[in-house]
Amino acid sequence: MRNRNRQCSPALPAVRPGHVWFCAAALSLAVRPLDAQTAPAAEADVPEAQHVEFMKTTAREYEFRGGRLNEDVFRVSPEPLLRFTNPVSGLQAGGFFVWSDAAGRPRAAAQVFLTAEGIWLHEFQSLSPESFAAHRDGKPVWEPQRAGVEIRPVPEAPPPAETAVKRLVQMRDMARRFTASDEFEGRKTSDELRLLSKPLLRFGREGTATLDGALFVLAHGTDPELMIVLEALQQNDGYRWHYSLAPMTGYALQAALDDKPVWEAPWRKGPYSPKEPFFILVHSRVPKP
Structure with a gap:
């Protein structure tokens, strides 16, 4: 794996979080050593279940709260909604988690994954039109100060169907656009x-206020890169379909709807600010045998 960041310290090699080359030393949080008895090692013979259990445990470390007075608690998905790898980047094991509000709408997403260098990374993206805060061990670790998404009407969308089954068909059709x-x-x-x-x-x-909704992803292989939130929101004239897009990578993205450009994100390089909607945290390093 070629080092693309020439300014990285020799003691901390460049690692690639999801899809971003960066220097671990440049991040605001230091690498935290793991307990060798509980942390899954980087070797290929480690059972997948052990990696998944570690992902779930570390995702539960965070407390997410939103609302004007931080009165709304966001709950993390108990299991990864998707497990993935990325042979191109050397990503060995990854899980996709979502934190949802009391109504079930996703407000934040994270990829928890192990790099080829034996570093566990947490890559966060806000899915909320409002700010919120994430704490770990009672300390703030991520507090995006601006919206992570812009909610827009889906052009030329049919009215939401009467049944959940038919609405799922509608959402799949819209996602394919x-x-x-x-x-x-x-x-x-x-x-x-x-x-x-x-x-x-x-x-x-x-x-x-939300009749129905779903979270779709567009992926590089099985590795999520772009998230699509589709939801039927209450309007003055009834429910209408809306969409919002959010990246799950630091690389530049372009998105189109019916082949017409509607959204893009520039390449965001580290160091990453915990005040921004996209944030990468170095969680821990796998102990060497």
Whole structure:
């Protein structure tokens, strides 16, 4: 794996979080050594279940709260909604988690994964139109100060169907209208992403502000790069379909709806600010045998 960051310290090699080359020393939080008896090692013979259990345990370390007085508690998905690898980047094991509000709408997402260098990284992205705060061990670790998404009406969308089954068909049809590409590793040529047809999360309830909704992802292989939130929101004239897009990578992304550009994100390089909607945290390093 070639080091693309020439300013990195020799003691801390460049690692690639999801899709961003960066120097671990440049991040605001230091690498925390793991207990050799409880941390899964980096060797290939470590059972996958052990890696997954570690992902779940570390995702539960965070307390997410939103609302004007931080009165709203966001709950993390008890299991990873998706498990993935990325042979191109050397990513050995990864899990995709979501924190949802009391109504079930996703407010934040994170990839928890192990790099080829034996470092566990947490890559966060806000899915909320409002600010919130995440704490660990009673201390703030991520407090995005601006919206992570912009919610927009889906153009030329039909009215939401009467049943949940039919609405899922509608959402899948709308998700297929989106295409996206990313500039993987900053290359001049873009890689087309593929839609995972099954939504990772379903939310909403009749009689509330959100009738129905789902979270879809476009991926590089199985590695999520772009998130699509589709939701039927209450309007003055009834429920109407809306969408919002958010990155799950630091690389540049472009998205189109019906082949017309509607959204893009620039390449965001470290160090990463915990005040921004996209944030990468070095959680820990696997102990060497």
